[in-house]
Amino acid sequence: MNTTTFKRRTLSPIQPHPVELMRRKAMDTQDPEHVMRKEIQKLCGTYQFTATFSEDTDTLATFRHVPGLIAVQCLLKDKDGKPVGKGHGSAILTRINRGIERTAFICLNASFLSAANSACKVMDSLRLDTSHEQAAPKGLGEAYRAKQEESSNLATDKQKSYLRELVSLNVENEAERERWEAGLDSMSKEDASEAISQFADR
Numbered sequence: 001m002n003t004t005t006f007k008r009r010t011l012s013p014i015q016p017h018p019v020e021l022m023r024r025k026a027m028d029t030q031d032p033e034h035v036m037r038k039e040i041q042k043l044c045g046t047y048q049f050t051a052t053f054s055e056d057t058d059t060l061a062t063f064r065h066v067p068g069l070i071a072v073q074c075l076l077k078d079k080d081g082k083p084v085g086k087g088h089g090s091a092i093l094t095r096i097n098r099g100i101e102r103t104a105f106i107c108l109n110a111s112f113l114s115a116a117n118s119a120c121k122v123m124d125s126l127r128l129d130t131s132h133e134q135a136a137p138k139g140l141g142e143a144y145r146a147k148q149e150e151s152s153n154l155a156t157d158k159q160k161s162y163l164r165e166l167v168s169l170n171v172e173n174e175a176e177r178e179r180w181e182a183g184l185d186s187m188s189k190e191d192a193s194e195a196i197s198q199f200a201d202r
Contacts, residue, residue: 018191019183043127048079051115053108056088068093070103074111076119084122087114155192160184163195 029036056071063069069092076085089110091103155163167180187195 017179017183018187018195019179022183022186022188022191049084049119050077050081051075051112052077053111056090056111059088059090066092070107072107072111074108074115076115085115085117085119087111087116087118089114153188153190155184155187155189159189159192159196160187163187163192166196 025031028034031037052075053072054075056073059071059073060069063071069090071088071090074085074087074089075083076087078084087110089107089112091097091107091110093100093103097103163184164181167177171177171180184192
């Protein structure tokens with residue numbers, strides 16, 4: 001009676017593990033097609049704002065007991081004239097800080113930075129309310145327009161089941177087998193097919 005014995009094999013250590021290949025691909029932001037690059041491209045464009053500065057009389061009235069206090073408020077509006085951010089800046093003119101122009105600049109800049117900070121939060125909220133199917137800002141070109149989400153490219157249950165059998169038969173090292181099994185659920189169809197071919201060629 002003839003008995004066929006199957007010898008377990010391990011992949012060459014020279015070849016990167018499929019899980020490692022997927023990790024590298026996920027972190028390769030130099031790829032123009034990377035999902036992170038596409039997300040950034042959708043947000044890029046020209047945004048027009050108007051900054052209006054005025055004395056912050058409410059702050060001056062509240063802190064009227066503070067000598068040398070100056071206060072400015074900044075209102076940021078979008079191109080349609082809608083407010084998107086409001087900020088406040090203040091400084092105190094003292095005998096230590098006697099530079100009138102410098103103190104005024106500090107106060108003005110502080111109000112602008114405060115308004116820009118609040119505008120960022122407002123704009124984030126507005127972006128979240130915008131449909132992902134909306135076109136990117138005008139002038140970015142077709143390469144930067146939002147595309148429809150691609151269908152899932154994960155390995156099929158049949159591929160994963162077959163790979164588990166191949167790994168069980170060919171990989172002797174327990175830690176290596178665990179690495180394979182841990183990466184199956186996130187493996188793409190293409191990577192799964194390549195891994196199956198690697199086992200089949202041995």
